[in-house]
Amino acid sequence: MKMILDERGKKYILKPGAEFQSDLGIVKADVLDNAQIGDEVKSHLDHSFKIVKPNVNDFIRVVDAGTGAGAIALHFGNVVGLQGKVFTYEIREDFAEVAHRNIDNFGITNIEVKNKNIKEGIDENNIDLIFLDLPKPFEIFEEVMESLNVGGWLAVYAPYIDQAETSYRVAKKLGFYDIEIIETLERGLEVRTQGVRPKTRMVGHSGYLLFARKL
Numbered sequence: 238m239k240m241i242l243d244e245r246g247k248k249y250i251l252k253p254g255a256e257f258q259s260d261l262g263i264v265k266a267d268v269l270d271n272a273q274i275g276d277e278v279k280s281h282l283d284h285s286f287k288i289v290k291p292n293v294n295d296f297i298r299v300v301d302a303g304t305g306a307g308a309i310a311l312h313f314g315n316v317v318g319l320q321g322k323v324f325t326y327e328i329r330e331d332f333a334e335v336a337h338r339n340i341d342n343f344g345i346t347n348i349e350v351k352n353k354n355i356k357e358g359i360d361e362n363n364i365d366l367i368f369l370d371l372p373k374p375f376e377i378f379e380e381v382m383e384s385l386n387v388g389g390w391l392a393v394y395a396p397y398i399d400q401a402e403t404s405y406r407v408a409k410k411l412g413f414y415d416i417e418i419i420e421t422l423e424r425g426l427e428v429r430t431q432g433v434r435p436k437t438r439m440v441g442h443s444g445y446l447l448f449a450r451k452l
Contacts, residue, residue: 240272240388242287242452246414257286271320275387287452289363289388298363301325301369302355302377307348308334313368314345323348359384360416370394375407384409385451393447401445413449420445 239251243261251257256266262280272278272288279285297317301310304327313323325348327333333352341350351360356377359367364384369377374393381391391413395401403419406414424439 239272240289241269241278242289244285247306248289251288262335265442287387289452290386297321298392299323299368300355300359300361301370302368302374303327304336304350305332305370307350309334309341309368309370310348310350311340311343311345314340314348316356317347319347321347324351324353324361325349326353328352328354336448360428364389366390366392368392368394372400374400375404378404378407378411378413382451386449389451391447391451392447393446395445398445401447404447408447408449414452415448415450417449418445418447 240248241251242248243259245387248256249259249436251269254266257264262282263282264278264280264286269288274288274290276287276288297342298321299317301314301323302312302325304310304325304337307325308327309432310325310410317323325336327336330352331400333350336350340350355405358382359377362384363386365386366389367381367385369381374395378391383389391408393401393404395404399441400406405418421438422441422445423443425436427434427436
């Protein structure tokens, strides 16, 4: 399965053996069938389109940095399934050992724990998602760009807004697309006989998440 991305950032799923039509022109079926992920094709109106990988879970390869106890790595291991692979980097040897034990206890076999500083280099390439939980994640965005597949995602967890802001600016400068920062807030509701209302207490801040895509 392949997707096509137009000049405006709009994405469309391609049907095998069929031509693609939009207001920006027509791309012939034989051109699309022969195009590989990352290739650029032209419509009959001379508009440019890029062939990208869709968001599917088959054979997904993930890099996770800042393993800690391995909670995020375990989540990714479940998401990608047996055909996928997770490589998780942890600079501290004691944390890496804890993560190893936790992963073994859960019986997950598609996670590789690496006791290495990811700033020394990302060993893997053709990666679909890179998740960073680091004090200064933006320092390795250039390496992230090189390691990601076309259509791959960068995701960053940042507890402070200045980390998220700097990450946004660096990602934009390097040419990432679809850059977005979100903050997660959580407020429950009380259901009483006399009515429903928000609970007095809430999770007012859990951190910032930045997402960006290589296209």
